[in-house]
Amino acid sequence: MNFLAHLWLADRTGTSLSGSVLGDVVRGADLSAYPDDVALGIRLHRRVDAATDRHPIMQAARGGFAQGERRYAGIVLDLAADHALANAWGDFHDRPLSDFATRCGVSLADDGEWFERGGGRRPSAAGFAELLQSYGTDYGIERAIRRTSTRLRDPQGLVDAGRGWMEASQILMPQLRELLDALVAVMNTREA
Template identity: 60%
Template sequence: MNFLAHLWLAERSGTSLAGSILGDVVHGADLSAYPDDIALGIRLHRRVDAQTDRHPAVRVLREGFAPGTRRYAGIVLDLGFDHALAVDWRRYSDEPLSVFCDRAGVAIADAAPWFELAGGRRTSAAAFGSLLRSYAEPSGIAQALTRTAARLRRPQALLDAAHAWADHLPQLHAQLPGLLQVLQQTMAEAPGV
């Protein structure tokens, strides 16, 4: 799951939107520098990532990637699931996608000091909301994959894995409801939620 799904799950569990994103930024187990709600969001983000990686449907989807690219399949699938969620948003939320993205953008911008503490960047509410909305378009996912690849030591490996990411969309749409249900249960069972 990528940003949009993590935020959707945080919203459903009533946990920190900022913490749900900081899980990708904060390193290490010591979360004592963060407020309790954000620390919980970070822990839940990590739990969701681990549960997603272990989910049988995700493992099957990974096998659909060519040998040599499977190492990067998780990144491609995470963004692909966010695309599927954005496209099918009305199925999962009564709130319009644009409104949710704007609200999430404000929450992330308001938490800028915590992102900077973790070594991340400050972002504006408008920029983050726009990023989330872009996931509804294939071009937005392609740009996200390109940006992610640029941060890697071997960017071409991710680009190779992502080459035909849209071929996986039927399976992503089919598997998303069950996966989100499992992840919601994972969050509900977490201590402190």
């Protein structure tokens, strides 16, 4: 799951929106510098990532990648899942995606100090809202793959694996509710 799904999960379970994103920013196990709700959100993000990787739906989808691309399949599948969620948004949330994205962007910008403390940049409310909405477009996913690839030792490996994102999204779409329900159950087990 990428940012959109993590935020949807946090919203659905009443946990920290910022913590649900900071799980990708903050390193290490010592979260004592963060408020309790944010620290819990970070731990739950990590738990969701692990559960997503182990879930049979994602394991089967990973099998569709060529042998040399499988090491990047998790990143591609996370983005493909966000694309599927964005395009079926009305089935999963009672508010429009634009409203949800705006609310999340504002919340993350308000908690910008925690992003800086974690070694990241302070999110822009409008920029983050735009990013979330872009996951519903082909261009947005392709841009996310390119941008993510620049942070890797072998950027071309992710770019190559990323060529299959659209097929992966189509495979995940009919199974998305089952996957998200399983992840909500993970979120609701709070001993993170």
